[in-house]
Amino acid sequence: MRRAIVIVLDSFGIGSAPDAAEFGDAGADTLGHIAAACARGKADTTERQGPLKLPNMAALGLFHAHRDATGSVAEDVSLPQTLNGAYAHAKEISSGKDTPSGHWEIAGVPVRFDWGYFLDKTASFPAELLDKIVEEANLPGVIGNCHASGTEIIARLGEEHVNTGKPIVYTSADSVFQIAAHEEHFGLERLYELCETVRELLEPYNIGRVIARPFIGHNSADFSRTGNRRDYSIEPPSPTVLQKLAEAGGEVVSIGKIADIYAHCGITHKVKASGHDALMEATISEVVRTATQTRDRPTMIMANFVDFDSVYGHRRDVPGYAAALEDFDAKLSELFAALNDDDLLLLTADHGCDPSWEGTEHTREYVPVMVSGAGFAPGPLGERGTFADIGQTLADFFTLPAMADGDSFLSNAA
Numbered sequence: 001m002r003r004a005i006v007i008v009l010d011s012f013g014i015g016s017a018p019d020a021a022e023f024g025d026a027g028a029d030t031l032g033h034i035a036a037a038c039a040r041g042k043a044d045t046t047e048r049q050g051p052l053k054l055p056n057m058a059a060l061g062l063f064h065a066h067r068d069a070t071g072s073v074a075e076d077v078s079l080p081q082t083l084n085g086a087y088a089h090a091k092e093i094s095s096g097k098d099t100p101s102g103h104w105e106i107a108g109v110p111v112r113f114d115w116g117y118f119l120d121k122t123a124s125f126p127a128e129l130l131d132k133i134v135e136e137a138n139l140p141g142v143i144g145n146c147h148a149s150g151t152e153i154i155a156r157l158g159e160e161h162v163n164t165g166k167p168i169v170y171t172s173a174d175s176v177f178q179i180a181a182h183e184e185h186f187g188l189e190r191l192y193e194l195c196e197t198v199r200e201l202l203e204p205y206n207i208g209r210v211i212a213r214p215f216i217g218h219n220s221a222d223f224s225r226t227g228n229r230r231d232y233s234i235e236p237p238s239p240t241v242l243q244k245l246a247e248a249g250g251e252v253v254s255i256g257k258i259a260d261i262y263a264h265c266g267i268t269h270k271v272k273a274s275g276h277d278a279l280m281e282a283t284i285s286e287v288v289r290t291a292t293q294t295r296d297r298p299t300m301i302m303a304n305f306v307d308f309d310s311v312y313g314h315r316r317d318v319p320g321y322a323a324a325l326e327d328f329d330a331k332l333s334e335l336f337a338a339l340n341d342d343d344l345l346l347l348t349a350d351h352g353c354d355p356s357w358e359g360t361e362h363t364r365e366y367v368p369v370m371v372s373g374a375g376f377a378p379g380p381l382g383e384r385g386t387f388a389d390i391g392q393t394l395a396d397f398f399t400l401p402a403m404a405d406g407d408s409f410l411s412n413a414a
């Protein structure tokens with residue numbers, strides 16, 4: 001039976017999208033700016049040095065896709081003569097540049113409605129909403145109530161939180177309500193329960209996600225976020241290709257954040273993992289498990305590598321992002337070794353988060369699409385008008401009824 005492995009490199013954009021100016025992102029280029037910094041010696045650390053080296057993804061057409069998206073080859077990277085993959089650059093038609101919008105569109109369901117946002121930089125949340133939260137969750141109050149970077153706000157308000165028991169609430173340019181609380185002082189389960197309460201109270205506000213942001217540590221100098229983050233998303237507006245496959249009796253495996261992002265819709269098997277080492281290990285072990293256990297059923301394994309975004313992109317850490325990309329690229333060799341020739345491997349991203357860009361937000365960019373295996377002929381797949389071409393291709397690959405959006409590029413298979 002057919003099997004597809006879909007990996008989302010969270011935030012790995014390859015050049016500003018045609019509508020980037022509407023988001024204040026004209027000129028953003030996650031890959032291009034990382035490569036430029038590496039080429040100029042500005043991303044040399046003890047961990048990595050010199051030009052950006054991504055040989056596996058280069059052979060899948062990454063730098064070709066970036067060239068086609070931006071009109072120029074990334075600095076000091078080499079375009080391989082022979083390719084092992086088909087490649088494209090895809091633009092997003094969803095209204096937001098956030099994680100659920102990107103993932104849902106990848107799965108064939110673009111977001112055509114407008115999310116609700118908390119636009120005010122301070123006193124961001126309506127007082128009546130905060131009052132209800134405090135009352136229903138029986139809290140001594142909340143602190144924060146502003147736009148913030150998650151690491152900065154725990155350093156600034158973490159001690160006050162520990163001393164008062166008031167959780168830290170904050171948001172960003174995304175449609176999010178984030179709650180940071182100390183895992184031990186406040187309690188992890190209590191934080192999750194609070195997020196569920198907030199999820200319900202947000203119903204009138206059309207907010208994409210409530211995010212639990214637990215942290216540990218003794219004082220502002222050493223507070224750090226843990227891998228126990230949890231996202232509470234609303235459900236996709238119509239069935240995604242994951243749901244269609246699951247309803248058709250297929251196995252749909254979530255690795256990492258995937259299940260949360262799709263509000264657990266269409267997931268038949270869930271594997272939690274935090275950190276890129278654990279995520280790749282989990283992906284490979286699911287490839288090995290499903291090779292025998294679900295061989296009689298169509299199977300899709302979908303993984304999200306979130307650290308590119310949350311540890312490096314939002315933190316505007318160019319050398320860190322470069323090192324994480326090089327590390328991921330090296331790990332791909334192990335994944336290739338575990339795959340069968342007729343498996344479809346697809347690598348893509350959900351939005352950009354240019355670590356050289358001003359601010360700490362996502363950036364509206366093209367994303368790469370790299371496809372190999374399953375008889376795909378290496379070479380260009382051209383510009384894709386929507387990430388939903390991926391969902392349509394998966395529907396086509398699994399012979400499911402066509403999705404409403406997107407064009408399959410499966411015809412390119414040899």
Ligand SMILES: O=P(O)(O)O[C@H]1O[C@H](CO)[C@@H](O)[C@H]1O
Nearest residue numbers: 148149150151172174176314
């Ligand atoms: O600064 P942190 O807490 O990482 O928040 C970031 O993560 C959220 C979800 O991706 C985004 O909305 C962005 O604000």
Ligand SMILES: [Mn+2]
Nearest residue numbers: 010011099350
């Ligand atoms: Mn994302």
Ligand SMILES: [Mn+2]
Nearest residue numbers: 309310314362
């Ligand atoms: Mn993000």
